[in-house]
Amino acid sequence: MAKRNALGRGLGALIDDAEKMKQAGISEIELTKIEANPFQPRSKFDEESLEELAASIREIGLIQPITLRKNGSDSFQIIAGERRFRAAQKAGMETIPAYIRHAKDDGMLEMALVENIQREDLDAIEIALSYQRLMDELEFTQEDLSGRVGKKRSTIANYLRLLKLPAIIQKALRxxxxxxxxxxxxxxxxxxxxxxxIYQQIVKYGFSVRRVEEIVRSLDEEGLQQNQSRKKELPKEYRDYKGQLGKLLGSRIGISVNEKGKGKIVIPFKSGNDLERIVKIIENNK
Known part of the structure; x- marks a missing residue:
């Protein structure tokens, strides 16, 4: 069975020892030796999304290995991960971490991954990756997974949602x-x-889970209130300022302006603790 890092993410940043990576069942394959699957149903990839993923790869490495099959003595074909492959090309990578699949090994793959999931020392991202790989390569549904691993479907769904977080947050979780x-x-x-x-604030100020949940609820409530009370759309430059302030303070800022250009900024807060958080951010950005 693969060692702990077999399903690791952020290999360039998280695993420095190439020998460990080899033992874990992950190989570094030259991009020039890889070709796309001609039966890939997805023919168009959003360029902006690819550029964002490429930028992430340049900063912290590739998050999830792709899966390949041997396509000759020295060439490979993509089974899963063409988007990651394309982004790696844009990022200027020469090699890419990959699982190498062989014909008729579906049963062995399922047994290995399910056994791996049952281990107690896996982190949440490794578990999520195991679930995702079973779905991608063996065409399992979440219901199928629920039966295979003895977990509730909602539990599996929650793990899979972690893979939608930005790479830097996934790395922090690991x-x-x-x-x-x-x-x-x-x-x-x-x-x-x-x-x-908000992740940066968690690290900087040591926010508890409950505190983060309060912030998220506050954002949701403020967004609903502003959507209900919005009477007219702000000029673009004001919307830009509003967005910049909102990202800085982690709050859905309210801005109103009259015909003469005068207005006010409203910074709502959920509690005394939330107000303290906002004040600290303002003080640190003077």
Whole structure:
């Protein structure tokens, strides 16, 4: 069975020992030896999304290994991970970490991954990766997984949602800078920039899970109130300022302006603790 790092993420940043990576069942394959799967149903990839992933790869390494099959003596074909492969090309990588699959090994793969999931020393991201790999390569549904690993479907869904977090937050979860509770609270924020900003505050100020949950609830409530009370759309420059302030303070800022250009900024807070958090951010950005 693969060692702990077999399903590791952020290999370039998290695993420095190439020999350990080899033992874990992950190989470094030259990009020039890899070709796309001609039966790939997805023919178009969003360029902006690819550029964002490429930027993440340049900063902290590739998060999730791709999966390949041998396609000759010295060439490989993609089974899963073409988007990651394309982003790695854009990032200027020469090699990419990959699982190498062989024909008719589905049963062995399932047994190995399910056994791996049952271990107690895996972190949340490793478990999520195991689930995702079973779904990608063996075409399992979440219901299938529930039966295979003896977990509730909702539990599996919560783990899989972790893989949608920005790479820097996934890395922090793996390195125990934040807890599973922190990560699950951050998942409920749609804006990745706001997720990263609150993550930085967790690390800097040592926010508890309950504190982060309060912040997230506050964001949700403020967003609903502002949507209900909005009477007219702000000029673009004011919307830009509003967005910048919101990301800085982790709060849905309110801005109103009259016909003469005069107005006010409203910074709502949920509690005394939340107000203290906002004040500290303002003081640190003087």
């Amino acid at each position: 390195e125990k800078e934040i807890s599973m509770g922190h990560a699950r609270a951050l998942i409920n924020i749609e804006d990745a920039d706001v997720q990263e900003m």
